[in-house]
Amino acid sequence: MPTYHYRCKNCGYDFTKEQSFSDDPITVCPECGQEQVRKVYSAVPIEFKGHGFYRTDGASSSSSSSSSDK
Template sequence: MPTYHYRCKSCNYDFTEQQSFSDDPITICPQCGKEQVRKVFSAVPIEFKGSGFYRTDSGSGSKK
């Protein structure tokens, strides 16, 4: 089950919640009770392994 990070725009309360893909997003802050909660999105780390991902890996010799 995925874990989502939320932040209240009213009181800046940060929290995480495990939810199913079919569950509705949380909109009411559990701390202040206001309807100001939004999902916080962050970059997903990507790791390239193997050859072919760098300029020096492709081709051999010089091109003229």
């Protein structure tokens, strides 16, 4: 089951909750009881592995030197 990060806009309470994809998102803060809870989204780290992800992969030396001759 995925874990979601929530934060209350009213009191600032941060918490995480394991929920199924079919569960409704939490809207009421368990700390202050206000309906001010929102999901917190953050960047997911990605890692490029293998060939084809770098500028030098697959580029011929003639095509890269022709653009720098100008």
